[in-house]
Amino acid sequence: MIELEGVPELIDPVMVAAFEGWNDAGDAASTAVAHLDREWKGEVFAALDAEDYYDFQVNRPTVFLDNGVRKITWPTTRLSVVRVGGDKPRDLVLVRGIEPSMRWRSFCNEILAFAHELGVEMVVILGALLGDTPHTRPVPVSGVTSDPDLARTMDLEETRYEGPTGIVGILQEACTHAGVPAVSLWAAVPHYVSQPPNPKATLALLNRLEDLIGLRIPLGELPEDARAWQVGVDQLAAEDSEVAEYVQTLEEARDTAELPEASGEAIAREFERYLRRREPGTGPGGGPGVAMEGGDTAFLRDAGSGRTRPPKPAQPGPEAVPGTDAAEEAEEAEGPERPEGSAEETTGPADGPEGSADGSPDTDTDGESEK
Numbered sequence: 001m002i003e004l005e006g007v008p009e010l011i012d013p014v015m016v017a018a019f020e021g022w023n024d025a026g027d028a029a030s031t032a033v034a035h036l037d038r039e040w041k042g043e044v045f046a047a048l049d050a051e052d053y054y055d056f057q058v059n060r061p062t063v064f065l066d067n068g069v070r071k072i073t074w075p076t077t078r079l080s081v082v083r084v085g086g087d088k089p090r091d092l093v094l095v096r097g098i099e100p101s102m103r104w105r106s107f108c109n110e111i112l113a114f115a116h117e118l119g120v121e122m123v124v125i126l127g128a129l130l131g132d133t134p135h136t137r138p139v140p141v142s143g144v145t146s147d148p149d150l151a152r153t154m155d156l157e158e159t160r161y162e163g164p165t166g167i168v169g170i171l172q173e174a175c176t177h178a179g180v181p182a183v184s185l186w187a188a189v190p191h192y193v194s195q196p197p198n199p200k201a202t203l204a205l206l207n208r209l210e211d212l213i214g215l216r217i218p219l220g221e222l223p224e225d226a227r228a229w230q231v232g233v234d235q236l237a238a239e240d241s242e243v244a245e246y247v248q249t250l251e252e253a254r255d256t257a258e259l260p261e262a263s264g265e266a267i268a269r270e271f272e273r274y275l276r277r278r279e280p281g282t283g284p285g286g287g288p289g290v291a292m293e294g295g296d297t298a299f300l301r302d303a304g305s306g307r308t309r310p311p312k313p314a315q316p317g318p319e320a321v322p323g324t325d326a327a328e329e330a331e332e333a334e335g336p337e338r339p340e341g342s343a344e345e346t347t348g349p350a351d352g353p354e355g356s357a358d359g360s361p362d363t364d365t366d367g368e369s370e371k
Helices: 025-039 104-118 148-153 167-177 199-213 222-238 241-261 264-277 325-334
Strands: 014-020 043-047 062-066 069-073 077-084 090-098 122-131 141-145 182-190
Touching: 014 025, 014 104, 014 167, 025 077, 025 090, 025 122, 025 182, 025 199, 077 104, 090 104, 104 167, 122 167, 122 199, 141 199, 167 182, 182 199, 199 222, 222 241
Parallel strands: 014 090, 014 122, 122 182
Antiparallel strands: 043 077, 062 069, 077 090, 141 182
């Protein structure tokens, strides 16, 4: 039995967890939980024994000076609690740490023991993965669960992913087997810019969490950080014509894939989300994407060809837009028809290339959000 001293009786508690490492592209998920802890002044009440779960040659401890005294910080997972006030106050149990190196089943059982002792009603695990998504579009966030009933009642996807997994997938399955409702929220980060931080992906996760648990989350400077991040990535992409062309291809594919979803019902649903999030003097936040692995800010290149990205598919030529009756009457009044190719000739927009941007993870990342 776990004895929790100094922790008050919690009100409708929800556990929100994130882990640094394989499940945390651009540090988007762990930064989201850190943001909640900072904004609501979380109080740490427990820390898992680092000796049980971490390889210190992989995740090394750090030494620091505290008033001239040398101290060591060990890599671990900490739990804190925050109380969210308002008309209907409730509590959040925040779990933030590093993906463990060993004993994953014991690790998950210990987390679930805390959840049981605290009366947690639902566990929400945040993750981020690299995907084929342009940084200029909203960050796709998938909500998935292994519980068919929860998928139906909360408008989530029932996970169908098969392949390598990380601690996010293991913890979600452990919750399911223990009878604890569990949801994973996955943000897709542009793979061509993956270096942390990623305020746009962090912001997207917080917005989706806000919808899921029905709490208004103070965003602080995140919206402004996200806008500044996107401006920086725009400038970086503009310096390389091949990268700019690749981003345009992703944009066209994403827009084509999402066109059927732009129904009246979908638009109304997004507008309702906007109204729920809106605060006086502020609007909904947007944000940027990801940077390169290994700390390199250069864009990925194909080793064989040396090209920055695959060549853009060929586009069909534009079709002329038929003139209206009013336009034909105006032309007759002005004089003879202008030759083709003149500056005032009107043409329609070029058709985009076929394709779709699913925003789904590669098998190289933790892909619990794959359908």
